Amino acid sequence: MGWFGSVDLGGTNCKSAVGDDSNTLVTKDVLATGDDPAALVAGLASWFRQQGRQLDAVGVASFGPLDVAGGRMATTPKRGWHGFPLRDELSKALGVPVALDTDVRASVLAEWSWGAARGLEDVLYVTVGTGIGVSAIVAGQLIRAGRHPEMGHMRIPQQPDDRWQGSCTFHGSCWEGLAAGSALAARYGVPATELGDDDAWQLEARYLALGVSNLVCLYRPERIVIGGGVLRHPGLLEAVRSEASRLLNPSYFPEAADLGEVLAPPGLGQDSGLMGGLLLARGLTAGPGPTGAT
Amino acid sequence: MGWFGSVDLGGTNCKSAVGDDSNTLVTKDVLATGDDPAALVAGLASWFRQQGRQLDAVGVASFGPLDVAGGRMATTPKRGWHGFPLRDELSKALGVPVALDTDVRASVLAEWSWGAARGLEDVLYVTVGTGIGVSAIVAGQLIRAGRHPEMGHMRIPQQPDDRWQGSCTFHGSCWEGLAAGSALAARYGVPATELGDDDAWQLEARYLALGVSNLVCLYRPERIVIGGGVLRHPGLLEAVRSEASRLLNPSYFPEAADLGEVLAPPGLGQDSGLMGGLLLARGLTAGPGPTGAT
Numbered sequence: 001m002g003w004f005g006s007v008d009l010g011g012t013n014c015k016s017a018v019g020d021d022s023n024t025l026v027t028k029d030v031l032a033t034g035d036d037p038a039a040l041v042a043g044l045a046s047w048f049r050q051q052g053r054q055l056d057a058v059g060v061a062s063f064g065p066l067d068v069a070g071g072r073m074a075t076t077p078k079r080g081w082h083g084f085p086l087r088d089e090l091s092k093a094l095g096v097p098v099a100l101d102t103d104v105r106a107s108v109l110a111e112w113s114w115g116a117a118r119g120l121e122d123v124l125y126v127t128v129g130t131g132i133g134v135s136a137i138v139a140g141q142l143i144r145a146g147r148h149p150e151m152g153h154m155r156i157p158q159q160p161d162d163r164w165q166g167s168c169t170f171h172g173s174c175w176e177g178l179a180a181g182s183a184l185a186a187r188y189g190v191p192a193t194e195l196g197d198d199d200a201w202q203l204e205a206r207y208l209a210l211g212v213s214n215l216v217c218l219y220r221p222e223r224i225v226i227g228g229g230v231l232r233h234p235g236l237l238e239a240v241r242s243e244a245s246r247l248l249n250p251s252y253f254p255e256a257a258d259l260g261e262v263l264a265p266p267g268l269g270q271d272s273g274l275m276g277g278l279l280l281a282r283g284l285t286a287g288p289g290p291t292g293a294t
Numbered sequence: 295m296g297w298f299g300s301v302d303l304g305g306t307n308c309k310s311a312v313g314d315d316s317n318t319l320v321t322k323d324v325l326a327t328g329d330d331p332a333a334l335v336a337g338l339a340s341w342f343r344q345q346g347r348q349l350d351a352v353g354v355a356s357f358g359p360l361d362v363a364g365g366r367m368a369t370t371p372k373r374g375w376h377g378f379p380l381r382d383e384l385s386k387a388l389g390v391p392v393a394l395d396t397d398v399r400a401s402v403l404a405e406w407s408w409g410a411a412r413g414l415e416d417v418l419y420v421t422v423g424t425g426i427g428v429s430a431i432v433a434g435q436l437i438r439a440g441r442h443p444e445m446g447h448m449r450i451p452q453q454p455d456d457r458w459q460g461s462c463t464f465h466g467s468c469w470e471g472l473a474a475g476s477a478l479a480a481r482y483g484v485p486a487t488e489l490g491d492d493d494a495w496q497l498e499a500r501y502l503a504l505g506v507s508n509l510v511c512l513y514r515p516e517r518i519v520i521g522g523g524v525l526r527h528p529g530l531l532e533a534v535r536s537e538a539s540r541l542l543n544p545s546y547f548p549e550a551a552d553l554g555e556v557l558a559p560p561g562l563g564q565d566s567g568l569m570g571g572l573l574l575a576r577g578l579t580a581g582p583g584p585t586g587a588t
Binding site: 151 | 432433
């Protein structure tokens with residue numbers, strides 16, 4: 001029996017899990033990510049020890065941007081995390097090999113293996129949480145890590161009466177700067193989970209739909225799996241589908257006539273990232289990595 | 295000695311050429327595309343006959359959108375062309391096999407084989423003419439034809455003081471509806487080639503840069519080859535590079551520090567489309583098609 005650790009590291013929360021070699025997550029927990037990565041590494045090491053399983057490897061599906069080859073955080077605006085060598089520090093603390101990749105790359109592999117994108121060739125995975133991350137499988141191949149797309153930073157049109165400057169440190173009112181969870185929190189002064197204003201959610205649906213419709217124009221995927229904390233707001237997914245359909249215009253994009261199939265929630269629910277981490281961990285021990293990973 | 299016909303069919307002009315089996319274009323001409331596709335087919339057949347070469351096959355690199363598998367025009371807004379079965383009509387008129395694909399797919403293959411994208415793995419080709427067309431090579435593979443991306447129809451932000459409704463029949467002020475040659479003509483009442491207004495060209499550079507920077511976010515290509523009639527305006531390419539660099543922010547996208555390498559004019563000059571047509575024609579007779587074509 002082999003045991004594998006998995007970490008789904010978001011900008012706000014850090015989920016951890018232990019999985020077995022039949023890909024079942026047997027224990028799960030959540031820590032706060034915080035501004036001190038060394039403290040989080042210590043917290044994770046302590047949690048994994050408490051589970052009492054001899055791990056073969058650990059996979060980390062992390063927020064980005066990452067320097068995947070170097071196993072470290074890249075130019076993230078998140079305080080304390082810039083450049084942190086997460087892979088090696090966690091490996092040292094746990095005494096096992098650690099694989100690090102972006103949460104969206106790990107998640108799309110998990111959704112492709114076991115979730116809402118099984119058997120498809122052209123898939124996008126979008127997570128709308130603290131930030132907006134997107135990963136792509138094109139013609140059955142995961143888009144490479146070296147120059148990982150940063151689709152959350154595309155520009156979309158703001159509503160004419162919306163002059164808000166946006167929350168992205170680097171790009172102001174890019175997609176992420178207008179529509180991510182951190183943008184909602186910065187704009188309305190409450191976390192997205194506590195935001196009750198219907199007009200705010202209508203605007204959010206509009207901005208998410210603008211990004212999604214651009215993704216359709218640029219990739220024409222068979223499926224866009226869209227998840228993340230913000231999408232848990234009741235009715236939001238349906239509102240995004242309806243607005244994206246209008247923006248795309250089914251007379252031009254036939255698939256826009258019914259986006260119920262194209263724009264789908266994660267098949268693995270909240271566990272896409274953790275299952276992706278499990279795939280990364282198994283890739284370290286089980287010979288070749290997941291199909292198509294580069 | 296084999297001879298091949300090539301057609302580069304734009305919304306306004308239709309170029310034709312005869313090439314030899316060393317991939318040299320030995321004769322070239324230009325016809326007006328017009329609103330009557332049957333008349334254009336007759337004109338092309340007559341022109342090819344006048345060249346006095348026994349052709350093995352003809353390749354057509356055409357404006358879109360196309361139904362590539364069906365060999366016909368799809369839902370084009372161009373008057374007279376909707377649904378026209380171009381491949382079979384031209385084949386009947388010429389008595390030789392005809393291959394039809396989009397101008398941008400044919401052009402990116404030509405630029406990849408002989409032009410500004412030789413040896414690269416991740417390449418976009420953008421043409422800004424009557425419309426805006428984009429094609430992509432991802433990880434050394436041409437993106438498929440079946441659900442061809444329509445990147446020209448993504449939305450970009452308009453300047454706050456620009457309330458123009460855009461010229462796209464389907465999407466109003468999408469990228470093509472704001473920045474294609476037909477948008478300039480509709481807006482300013484003169485063809486792009488005669489447009490002298492510096493403010494207009496500054497706005498054009500801004501809108502092209504917004505689209506280009508979105509392409510960088512979504513694909514992170516090694517090179518974007520950008521051509522088409524509108525790009526012939528002196529200084530426009532440099533202005534687009536400079537504005538796209540600012541939009542992308544080199545602190546986030548390191549490659550934006552110098553887009554001179556990333557954003558390049560076609561290595562084949564005005565002949566990318568015709569050379570692409572030649573590749574399509576040769577693909578019909580020379581066993582397997584161009585590498586990576588699907």
